[in-house]
Amino acid sequence: MRSTKYIIGFAALVCLVCSVVVAGSAVTLKERQTINKQLDQKKKVLGVVGLYTSGEEITPEEINKRFAENIEAKLVDLESGTYVEVSAEELANFDQRKARQDPARSKSVASNPAQVARVPNRVLVYLGLKHGKVDKLVLPIEGKGLWSTLYGFIALESDTNTIAGLTFYEHGETPGLGGEIENPAWLALWPGRKAFEKTSSAWNPKISVKKGVAGSVAEDPFNVDGLSGATITSRGVSYLLQFWLEEDRFGAYLGNFRNNTLKGGQG
Numbered sequence: 001m002r003s004t005k006y007i008i009g010f011a012a013l014v015c016l017v018c019s020v021v022v023a024g025s026a027v028t029l030k031e032r033q034t035i036n037k038q039l040d041q042k043k044k045v046l047g048v049v050g051l052y053t054s055g056e057e058i059t060p061e062e063i064n065k066r067f068a069e070n071i072e073a074k075l076v077d078l079e080s081g082t083y084v085e086v087s088a089e090e091l092a093n094f095d096q097r098k099a100r101q102d103p104a105r106s107k108s109v110a111s112n113p114a115q116v117a118r119v120p121n122r123v124l125v126y127l128g129l130k131h132g133k134v135d136k137l138v139l140p141i142e143g144k145g146l147w148s149t150l151y152g153f154i155a156l157e158s159d160t161n162t163i164a165g166l167t168f169y170e171h172g173e174t175p176g177l178g179g180e181i182e183n184p185a186w187l188a189l190w191p192g193r194k195a196f197e198k199t200s201s202a203w204n205p206k207i208s209v210k211k212g213v214a215g216s217v218a219e220d221p222f223n224v225d226g227l228s229g230a231t232i233t234s235r236g237v238s239y240l241l242q243f244w245l246e247e248d249r250f251g252a253y254l255g256n257f258r259n260n261t262l263k264g265g266q267g
Helices: 004-048 060-070 088-093 096-101 178-182 231-245 247-258
Strands: 071-077 106-108 118-120 122-130 133-144 149-157 163-170 196-198 203-205
Touching: 004 060, 004 071, 004 149, 004 163, 060 071, 060 122, 071 088, 096 106, 096 118, 096 122, 133 231, 133 247, 149 231, 178 231, 203 231, 203 247, 231 247
Parallel strands: none
Antiparallel strands: 071 122, 106 118, 122 133, 133 149, 149 163, 196 203
16 A cells, blocks of 8 residues: 555655646647637638638638738828838737736726727727728727627728628637627628718717618618527627727728828828
């Protein structure tokens, strides 16, 4: 029969070996995880502008090729709505979540339905290019659903009002209910809808997920079908879209784009 000291020592040794193996694996796989995350982001951006179809078999090489040929990343200062000149390395390594958590690189915002507490001073946007000109704008969005923060992108046509697509790349909503924000059939309802109601003096965010079934794009341009059994998640999508499209967020940038007053033109 083994002594208590032996058993404790053996258990401690097993724990130590396991800890070393787990830590080593985490370090070894970190680079691969980062690469996979970047590839997934690129795939989502390609999908929201119509350059990738959900379910399509695509290699990492093809993802990078399509992205390089059709997409340009830009750093935008939200307050001025202008592009920020940074090196390619800084652009590639920009982490919007870290910027949002840093008081020196973000600001707190008033209580809002999207439940966003802080907004980064700078955000990373993507320009969809066609024949060398900006065809679509891809804007990062986030806000609370029922159980989690929803992270995604909305793509606007170059008129800055017509929605080209919507996608979410991270959330913790219930599968089959709020998780349906990833359903290709639901996402297919967004293209052609209008993000803003234009008046003589302002562009007011109006796009919304309604309870029940929305009309056609022509008849009901500001609404999209609600998610069955997921009222709070549906509201969350409405709130976060309206929050980020407001004047204090992407309003200045979109206004500069419309007026062609961005530094360096339209990308």
